[in-house]
Amino acid sequence: MTTEATAPPTGAPTTAAPWVYLDGDVIPASDARLTPSTQALNYGTGVFEGIRGYWHGDHGRLYVVRLREHFERFAASCAFLRLDLPGGAGPGDLADITVELLRRNAHRGHTYIRPLAFKRAFEPGVPFGVKLRGVTTSVSIHTVPMGSAPTGPGIRCGVSSWRRIPDTSLPARAKITGGYANNALAVDEVQAAGFDDAILLNHAGTVAEASTSNVFLVRRGELITPPPSADILEGITRGCVAEIAREELGADVTQRHVARSELYTADEVFLTGTGVEIRPVREVDGRAVGRGEPGPVTTRLAEVYARAVRGEDERFREWLTPVAL
Numbered sequence: 001m002t003t004e005a006t007a008p009p010t011g012a013p014t015t016a017a018p019w020v021y022l023d024g025d026v027i028p029a030s031d032a033r034l035t036p037s038t039q040a041l042n043y044g045t046g047v048f049e050g051i052r053g054y055w056h057g058d059h060g061r062l063y064v065v066r067l068r069e070h071f072e073r074f075a076a077s078c079a080f081l082r083l084d085l086p087g088g089a090g091p092g093d094l095a096d097i098t099v100e101l102l103r104r105n106a107h108r109g110h111t112y113i114r115p116l117a118f119k120r121a122f123e124p125g126v127p128f129g130v131k132l133r134g135v136t137t138s139v140s141i142h143t144v145p146m147g148s149a150p151t152g153p154g155i156r157c158g159v160s161s162w163r164r165i166p167d168t169s170l171p172a173r174a175k176i177t178g179g180y181a182n183n184a185l186a187v188d189e190v191q192a193a194g195f196d197d198a199i200l201l202n203h204a205g206t207v208a209e210a211s212t213s214n215v216f217l218v219r220r221g222e223l224i225t226p227p228p229s230a231d232i233l234e235g236i237t238r239g240c241v242a243e244i245a246r247e248e249l250g251a252d253v254t255q256r257h258v259a260r261s262e263l264y265t266a267d268e269v270f271l272t273g274t275g276v277e278i279r280p281v282r283e284v285d286g287r288a289v290g291r292g293e294p295g296p297v298t299t300r301l302a303e304v305y306a307r308a309v310r311g312e313d314e315r316f317r318e319w320l321t322p323v324a325l
């Protein structure tokens with residue numbers, strides 16, 4: 001698999017970085033084109049990851065957070081949809097390609113990394129239809145500058161009337177592009193009602209997750225989050241929070257099913273995800289969470305996480321892949 005570029009980036013300025021990885025090559029972003037017959041565009045048969053790199057000016061480094069774990073989850077999602085990674089590339093190869101792409105794009109600022117594997121075209125002789133076999137796989141990685149939002153006063157969430165797609169229909173544990181129509185419907189509904197983000201219940205009626213993040217609550221001193229069987233994506237940031245809680249608070253996270261009404265009576269609620277980081281929730285369905293402001297546990301976890309991902313906490317250094325720019 002080569003990652004050599006042959007031409008300088010061309011085309012209109014874009015907020016995305018100038019170079020992208022596509023099927024073995026690093027090419028100008030403007031040259032990465034797809035036809036309307038792209039299978040994943042028609043049927044949602046793609047999988048993706050969202051990874052963050054945090055720029056540390058004094059260190060002259062971008063710290064990529066849990067790169068290997070993201071590509072392990074990516075490989076599992078790929079296997080689920082029979083997306084065969086070219087040349088049998090594994091998580092380590094994809095991590096290496098990502099580091100090279102970040103060096104090429106040389107963005108000295110916080111960066112979001114989006115790997116995508118998708119069904120592309122029917123192999124010769126394969127008849128038209130919805131299928132996973134007999135369709136080629138493409139893999140791309142692109143990067144976008146993305147700031148890190150301050151924790152702020154917390155967001156207002158609404159519980160959506162759309163239920164999370166159950167594991168028996170489309171597993172949330174695989175990051176399948178088509179499944180995100182479920183999340184988009186939920187966000188659309190609650191934002192029209194004036195909320196910032198949606199919390200989805202599963203078909204059993206217990207809390208699953210938010211649109212792009214996992215849900216935690218603090219009740220009577222206990223840190224609680226729904227288990228994988230609640231139809232959630234097993235978030236990597238969720239795992240980081242468990243590690244921080246153990247190190248910093250000496251507390252274990254309890255994984256158990258959570259009733260909607262517990263969100264109303266929790267002392268603290270917060271969301272965790274690569275994009276949202278650790279985000280306090282100050283209101284659910286128009287009811288204040290605790291005092292309606294970020295609570296002490298959320299604030300402490302968010303502070304430690306912010307330092308950890310910037311390479312400023314030795315205890316969590318093994319999460320990070322440094323990329324010198």
Ligand SMILES: Cc1ncc(COP(=O)(O)O)c(C=O)c1O
Nearest residue numbers: 212213214233235236237273274
């Ligand atoms: C539906 C959903 N749940 C949870 C998460 C949080 O996962 P992670 O912490 O691995 O980013 C995400 C973000 O990727 C997501 O899209």
